[in-house]
Structures are given as C-alpha cells and as structure tokens.
Amino acid sequence: MISARMRRRTAALAVLVLLSLALSGCWDRVELADLDLVSGVAFDAVPNGGFRITASIVLPQNLTGAGGAGGAGGGGGGPAEAVVSATGATIGEAIAALGQGLPGHIFWGHTRVILIGEGLARRGVQPVLDFFLRSPETRLATDLLVVRGEAGPLLQLSPPFRVPGTDVLYEHLRRQREPRAFIYEVAQSIRTASGATLIPEVHVGPPAPGGSPGGGGSGGATAPPTLVFCGTGVLQRGRLTGWLNETQMRGAMWLLGTTRRATVELNSPRGTVTVAVDKVHIHRRAVRLAGGVPAVRIRIAAEGMVGEVDRGKVPLQDPQYLIQLSNILAASIRGEADAALAAARSEDVDFLQFGRLVAADQPALWNPVHSTWRQIFPTLRVVITVLAHVRYVGNLVRLS
Amino acid sequence: MSPHAASGPEATDPSALTPLQIGVSTMAMIGVTAVAGLPTLLTAYAGQEGWISALIAVPAGLVPLVLLYDLDRRQPGLTLVQHARRALGPIGGLLLSLPLLMLLSSTTPLGAHQQADIVGMEALRRTPTVVVVGLFLLVPLYAARQGREVLARLTTLSVAVAIGALLLIGATSLRSVRGENLQPVFALGWVPLLQGAAPAAAWYAETAVLGLLLPFRATERRAAWAAAAAGLVIVGLQVSLVTAWDLSIFGPLADQMVFALFQVTRVSNLAEFLTHMDSILIIAWVAGEMARMGLWLYCLCLAFSQWLGLRDYRPLTLPVAAAVAIGACTWFQNASQFNAWVMRVWPFWGLALGIGSPLLVWLAVVLRGTGAGRRQARPAAGSARAACAGPGRT
Numbered sequence: 169m170i171s172a173r174m175r176r177r178t179a180a181l182a183v184l185v186l187l188s189l190a191l192s193g194c195w196d197r198v199e200l201a202d203l204d205l206v207s208g209v210a211f212d213a214v215p216n217g218g219f220r221i222t223a224s225i226v227l228p229q230n231l232t233g234a235g236g237a238g239g240a241g242g243g244g245g246g247p248a249e250a251v252v253s254a255t256g257a258t259i260g261e262a263i264a265a266l267g268q269g270l271p272g273h274i275f276w277g278h279t280r281v282i283l284i285g286e287g288l289a290r291r292g293v294q295p296v297l298d299f300f301l302r303s304p305e306t307r308l309a310t311d312l313l314v315v316r317g318e319a320g321p322l323l324q325l326s327p328p329f330r331v332p333g334t335d336v337l338y339e340h341l342r343r344q345r346e347p348r349a350f351i352y353e354v355a356q357s358i359r360t361a362s363g364a365t366l367i368p369e370v371h372v373g374p375p376a377p378g379g380s381p382g383g384g385g386s387g388g389a390t391a392p393p394t395l396v397f398c399g400t401g402v403l404q405r406g407r408l409t410g411w412l413n414e415t416q417m418r419g420a421m422w423l424l425g426t427t428r429r430a431t432v433e434l435n436s437p438r439g440t441v442t443v444a445v446d447k448v449h450i451h452r453r454a455v456r457l458a459g460g461v462p463a464v465r466i467r468i469a470a471e472g473m474v475g476e477v478d479r480g481k482v483p484l485q486d487p488q489y490l491i492q493l494s495n496i497l498a499a500s501i502r503g504e505a506d507a508a509l510a511a512a513r514s515e516d517v518d519f520l521q522f523g524r525l526v527a528a529d530q531p532a533l534w535n536p537v538h539s540t541w542r543q544i545f546p547t548l549r550v551v552i553t554v555l556a557h558v559r560y561v562g563n564l565v566r567l568s
Numbered sequence: 569m570s571p572h573a574a575s576g577p578e579a580t581d582p583s584a585l586t587p588l589q590i591g592v593s594t595m596a597m598i599g600v601t602a603v604a605g606l607p608t609l610l611t612a613y614a615g616q617e618g619w620i621s622a623l624i625a626v627p628a629g630l631v632p633l634v635l636l637y638d639l640d641r642r643q644p645g646l647t648l649v650q651h652a653r654r655a656l657g658p659i660g661g662l663l664l665s666l667p668l669l670m671l672l673s674s675t676t677p678l679g680a681h682q683q684a685d686i687v688g689m690e691a692l693r694r695t696p697t698v699v700v701v702g703l704f705l706l707v708p709l710y711a712a713r714q715g716r717e718v719l720a721r722l723t724t725l726s727v728a729v730a731i732g733a734l735l736l737i738g739a740t741s742l743r744s745v746r747g748e749n750l751q752p753v754f755a756l757g758w759v760p761l762l763q764g765a766a767p768a769a770a771w772y773a774e775t776a777v778l779g780l781l782l783p784f785r786a787t788e789r790r791a792a793w794a795a796a797a798a799g800l801v802i803v804g805l806q807v808s809l810v811t812a813w814d815l816s817i818f819g820p821l822a823d824q825m826v827f828a829l830f831q832v833t834r835v836s837n838l839a840e841f842l843t844h845m846d847s848i849l850i851i852a853w854v855a856g857e858m859a860r861m862g863l864w865l866y867c868l869c870l871a872f873s874q875w876l877g878l879r880d881y882r883p884l885t886l887p888v889a890a891a892v893a894i895g896a897c898t899w900f901q902n903a904s905q906f907n908a909w910v911m912r913v914w915p916f917w918g919l920a921l922g923i924g925s926p927l928l929v930w931l932a933v934v935l936r937g938t939g940a941g942r943r944q945a946r947p948a949a950g951s952a953r954a955a956c957a958g959p960g961r962t
Contacts, residue, residue, distance in 0.1 A: 309834070532755075
C-alpha cells in the first residue's frame with residue numbers, strides 16, 4: 169500500500185516534471201543562432217509616403233576578427249556587420265520585406281542607434297517612435313539621431329579603425345553624453361507643454377586629410393569619409409523644423425541645464441587659452457512678475473581649470489589675469505546662451521522647455537496662458553546670470 | 569480549546585500564520601497586481617500627482633481590517649463566511665456571504681487574466697493564453713491544496729524575491745529619473761486626486777479577503793492585525809513609489825505606458841553593461857504571482873466550502889482552478905476591454921464589495937447581538953479549522 173508520504177512525493181515530482189515543460193519557452197522558443205541581431209537601423213522617407221529601412225545586422229561568427237561594416241569585408245574574420253535595406257508603405261511592411269532577405273528572426277533588443285533621415289524627420293518621427301515604444305523587444309533608452317540628407321547610406325560607411333559604423337556612433341554618444349536623445353525622451357517631448365526637443369545631428373563629412381584607408385577591405389587607396397557630429401535638429405511635435413549650429417547647441421545645453429562639463433576656447437588679450445569646465449551648477453526657475461506675467465530666471469555657475477595655452481604668453485601666475493579670464497569665460501557662456509535663445513525665438517520653437525518650466529513652477533500662471541504660449545514665448549522675459557571661475561591653472565604655470 | 573489560542577497545543581500548529589507571514593501574505597495578495605496595474609491608472613486620472621493618490625487611498629484598505637478586527641474580538645476564530653452563518657443562520661448566511669464570494673470569484677480570474685496579459689505581451693507572445701494561464705495555475709493549485717503552511721512559506725520566499733527585484737530595477741534606472749517630471753505638486757486640485765484614488769482604494773479594499781486568513785493567526789489578535797495593516801501600508805508605499813518612479817522617468821508619457829513597471833526595465837541599465845533587466849522583473853513577477861494566485865485560490869475554495877457547509881475545501885481546488893482558468897481566458901476579448909473594465913467598473917465594484925462584504929457581516933453581528941454572549945463559543949461544524957484541515961489532519 170502506498171503511504172501518504174509517498175503520494176505527496178509522487179505528486180511533487182509530477183509537478184516538477186510538468187513545470188520543466190514550461191522551461192523550454194513554449195511557442196516562443198527561438199534559438200540564439202536563429203536571431204538576426206540589429207545593432208543599428210536607419211529610417212528614410214520614400215516619395216510615395218512610405219519608408220525605407222536600412223538595418224545593420226551583427227554577424228556573430230565574424231566578431232572575433234571584426235572587419236568593416238557594409239559587407240565590404242576586411243579583417244581576418246570578414247565583416248562584423250551586414251547592411252540590408254527594404255522599403256514598404258508602412259514600417260511594418262518594410263520590416264517584413266527586410267525579413268524576407270534574412271535567414272532568421274529580426275531581433276531589435278540590441279539596437280543601439282536609430283538614425284532618421286532628414287526627409288522623414290521633416291515628415292514626422294511618430295511612426296518610428298510608435299513602432300519602438302510598442303515593441304517589447306526594444307530598449308527605450310536607445311539613442312536617436314537625425315541625419316542631414318539620407319540616413320541609410322551612413323550605416324554602409326566603413327569608418328577608420330575597422331569598427332562598425334554603429335559602434336562609432338554609439339561610442340561617440342556615450343562619451344559625449346549631451347546632447348543625447350533617447351526614444352522615450354523624444355516621445356515624451358511630443359506630450360509636453362512646449363512640444364519641442366533637440367536631437368543630435370550627424371552627417372557624412374569629407375575624408376580626413378591624410379587619413380588612411382578604412383576597414384572596408386575594398387583595397388582602395390582613398391581614405392574613407394568621416395562621420396561629423398555637430399549641432400542638433402530641432403523637433404516640434406515630432407517634426408524636424410530646423411537646425412542649431414554648434415554654438416547654439418552648446419548654448420541650448422547651458423539653458424536647459426544639461427551641461428555637465430565643457431571645453432571652452434577663450435581668446436584673451438594676451439593669448440588663447442582653453443578652459444576645461446568641470447563643475448557646473450545650473451538653476452532654472454520660472455517666476456511671476458508684477459502684473460501676473462511669467463518670466464524665466466537661469467543661473468549658470470561654472471568652474472574650470474586651464475587645460476591648455478594655445479597661443480601667446482599668458483600670465484597665469486597673475487591673480488588678476490585669472491579673474492579677467494573668468495570674466496571672458498562668463499561672457500563666452502553668455503554668448504552661447506544668447507545665441508540659443510535667439511534661435512528659439514526666431515524659429516518660434518520652445519526647445520528650451522520654458523513652457524514646461526512655467527507649468528511646473530507657476531501652475532497658476534500656466535493654466536491661463538498655455539493655449540497662447542506660442543504667442544507669449546517670443547517675448548518671454550528671460551534673465552540669464554552667469555558666474556564663471558577659472559580657479560586652477562593645472563600642473564604647469566608657464567612653459568616658455 | 570479555540571484553535572487560535574496563543575498558547576497551548578495550537579500555538580505549535582505549523583499551519584497557523586505568524587505576523588510575518590500575515591504581513592507578506594497581505595503584500596502578495598494586494599501588492600503584486602497593484603504594483604503592475606495601478607501606476608498607469610493613477611497617472612491617467614491624477615497626472616503627475618498619481619503617486620499622492622496611491623497614498624490617500626490607503627485608509628480604504630484599513631476599513632475592512634478594522635471591521636474584521638471587531639468581528640474577531642466579538643467572535644474569535646471565525647472566518648467572514650462563518651461569521652455570516654453564525655449571525656443569520658444557514659440561509660441568511662448564504663446571502664450575507666455573497667458579496668465576499670463575488671469579490672473572490674471576480675478578482676481571482678481578473679488577476680489571472682492580468683498576469684496572462686503581462687506575460688503574453690512582454691515575454692510569451694506566441695504562446696496561447698490558455699497555456700500561460702494553465703502553467704501559472706499549476707503551482708498555486710498545488711500550494712492551495714497543501715494548505716496554509718505551504719502557502720505561507722511560498723509567499724515569504726516570493727515576496728523577498730519580488731522586493732529584491734524591485735530594488736534592483738529601481739537602482740539601475742536611477743539615472744533616468746527626472747525630478748521635475750513630478751512638478752507641480754498639488755496643482756490639480758482634489759478632484760483628480762480622488763478620481764485616481766478610487767481604483768487604488770478598490771485594490772486596497774481587497775483586505776476584506778483577509779477575513780479568511782486572519783482567524784488562523786498564531787499570535788494574539790493585535791499583533792496579527794498590526795502585521796496585516798503594516799503589509800497594506802507597505803503596499804501603498806510601494807505603489808506610490810513605483811508610480812512616482814514611472815512618472816519621473818516617463819513624465820507626460822507615463823499615463824500612456826501599459827504596465828509601467830515593465831517599461832521602466834526598458835530604460836534601466838547597470839553601467840551600460842547589464843541592460844536587459846526585463847527578465848529579472850519577469851522572474852520576480854512570476855514568483856509573486858504564484859504566491860498571490862495560491863492565496864486567492866485558497867481563499868476562494870475555503871469560502872465556497874464554508875458557504876456550502878463542506879468539511880474540507882480541498883476537493884474544490886481543482887474545479888475552482890479550472891473555472892478560474894476559463895474565466896481568465898474568456899472574460900475579456902482584448903486588452904482595451906480589460907483596461908476599460910478596470911478603469912470604469914472596477915473602482916465601484918471592488919470598493920463596494922471590498923468594504924461592503926465585511927460591513928454587512930459586521931452590521932448583522934452587531935444588530936443580532938451575537939458577539940458578547942458567545943465570545944467563547946466553539947465554531948460550528950464546517951468551521952474554519954474543520955474546512956481547512958490540511959493533509960493528514962482530515
């Protein structure tokens with residue numbers, strides 16, 4: 169006769185066996201070898217309102233001897249990534265077309281950069297955001313970049329040092345830190361009071377002078393074109409409305425309070441000095457002026473160290489000179505901030521998020537003005553105070 | 569001797585619940601689905617102040633606990649269904665227990681449906697819903713049949729895993745948090761706050777179901793109820809914190825994100841090296857749901873067995889689990905229907921039944937005066953212990 173204890177053990181064993189069936193992943197089981205890992209993807213507009221998708225697919229078998237991207241070969245192990253492209257009336261259709269040319273299942277979970285061509289950005293990035301936000305595979309902290317011109321060809325470049333283009337883009341963004349735009353942040357901006365945001369810009373530049381051939385493995389004698397990061401695109405409700413140059417972009421970072429460190433070149437009367445600003449405190453606040461008018465006050469406190477003396481004989485041992493240099497630094501930051509503010513006003517786009525600031529700090533003021541914010545924004549009073557200190561000269565006072 | 573005396577042979581009863589087990593059971597029964605489902609609802613109603621709504625709803629969960637405490641003071645050791653039968657007799661008791669049974673019968677498949685939705689959408693998209701639900705019910709079914717001791721141990725383990733996973737996800741998503749997304753505070757007025765608090769209150773009022781667990785306490789009454797209240801407050805704080813976290817990351821997008829906690833895992837990373845934290849959350853979620861479903865299944869079977877006057881609840885576990893699986897698979901046709909039900913019907917349904925079920929029983933007991941003179945009365949046939957006898961004790 170079977171004892172109660174034995175019955176319990178048998179039941180427990182049966183449950184464990186049944187549970188082990190679930191470990192296989194059921195219907196969703198996908199072998200790792202059957203995944204086509206997308207490391208970077210570019211979206212472009214096609215004339216009939218459709219989309220062209222260009223995806224950079226990792227070739228794991230070649231990763232140990234990574235060569236150039238674009239299927240151009242190079243390196244002992246062949247190309248590290250293959251670039252494929254397809255078009256469709258919708259993103260889903262384009263992806264389905266893309267999948268037909270691939271051996272496995274397209275997996276978006278390792279996508280590190282998403283490039284959007286200028287044409288599509290001007291038409292609106294919502295379809296791209298919608299696709300990635302909806303898909304559970306994608307990481308929402310994936311970088312978005314806007315490309316002047318077509319985005320797809322950029323993935324097919326073979327940059328120097330035999331690394332895939334997506335790695336170059338991602339590492340640049342990771343090191344530079346700001347400006348950086350993640351999928352969820354751009355999507356968020358569409359629903360904010362101002363509806364605007366900045367998105368890093370990249371474009372293809374001419375080959376570096378004296379550069380050596382890249383990793384394309386093509387064997388050609390010409391140096392590969394370079395990737396140029398400068399400026400940002402301005403998105404209003406998900407549509408590209410304009411560009412900021414590098415000065416305006418830096419000014420916008422100061423005014424948005426996102427600058428953490430900066431390298432500023434200062435032209436003083438005695439020479440040119442580069443200051444590394446590494447302590448930054450930015451305080452943004454919306455205030456109420458007499459008559460119930462909103463205004464914005466921004467206080468920028470920056471502290472830095474002389475990083476390099478480029479030209480001239482600068483008296484760094486003179487305390488008065490460092491004070492003078494501090495004033496020049498403050499003026500430089502102020503100039504960049506003014507340039508960004510002027511660009512925002514001229515384009516009539518509140519990418520500096522002043523509307524959001526007023527809504528947060530002065531909700532009673534915001535409620536009556538939010539519907540007419542676009543009329544108020546160009547004439548909004550913005551008080552910028554910059555306090556800058558060049559405190560250290562580094563480990564060297566003077567070389568010559 | 570009362571089966572729930574603090575001393576004597578019953579004090580060593582391994583199936584009696586310690587304060588820690590009562591606390592974690594409360595957290596599992598309410599917290600697992602609340603943390604997953606409430607943040608989106610709270611932000612949909614109360615915007616950036618949703619986290620405040622999560623806190624102001626907590627008293628709604630304390631009301632059933634206070635009523636249950638007074639019922640236990642009047643007639644110790646009886647479950648809510650037994651209180652009803654004692655107050656109004658077999659027929660009246662049947663009617664009086666109906667709200668509790670309705671709460672249990674609706675919330676158990678609702679929770680199973682929600683977990684199938686989450687797992688089906690986030691992880692197992694091609695697996696049929698019935699398979700997901702079936703797999704999720706296996707362990708709870710086994711645990712519910714084994715009784716309170718197994719359930720309590722499973723819950724203690726699962727809640728620890730779930731809290732650990734939450735802390736890990738919180739820590740790894742810290743870089744994405746923007747405090748300004750929570751501003752302005754107290755700018756919307758009371759109406760949105762109260763609208764947001766309504767679904768949270770309905771969730772918290774599920775403490776009424778503890779009327780089927782608290783009588784089996786191993787310690788004195790005050791410690792057991794304090795543990796349940798502490799569990800509820802921790803759930804409230806958890807929901808509030810997760811909502812604030814979600815809001816501070818997604819800002820105005822938060823009310824559009826389905827299962828917000830899962831979306832937080834999509835921005836979290838550890839030193840840009842360990843990035844796919846969603847699998848950690850799925851592990852925690854599955855562990856928490858196993859415990860939660862086991863407790864709800866146990867309470868549902870126990871309530872039905874006592875309602876029908878059965879001596880043992882265990883024969884009901886398999887058919888009830890099957891009914892729960894069928895309900896979970898067929899109740900809602902799509903996610904939007906489920907969301908609409910949770911937003912528009914659940915606040916009234918959950919709150920009315922959660923507070924109404926102990927309130928009606930308490931009123932009956934007070935009006936019939938069945939407490940004072942019978943404080944030492946033994947539970948009748950079909951009592952808590954009789955119906956809950958575990959294996960080997962029937």
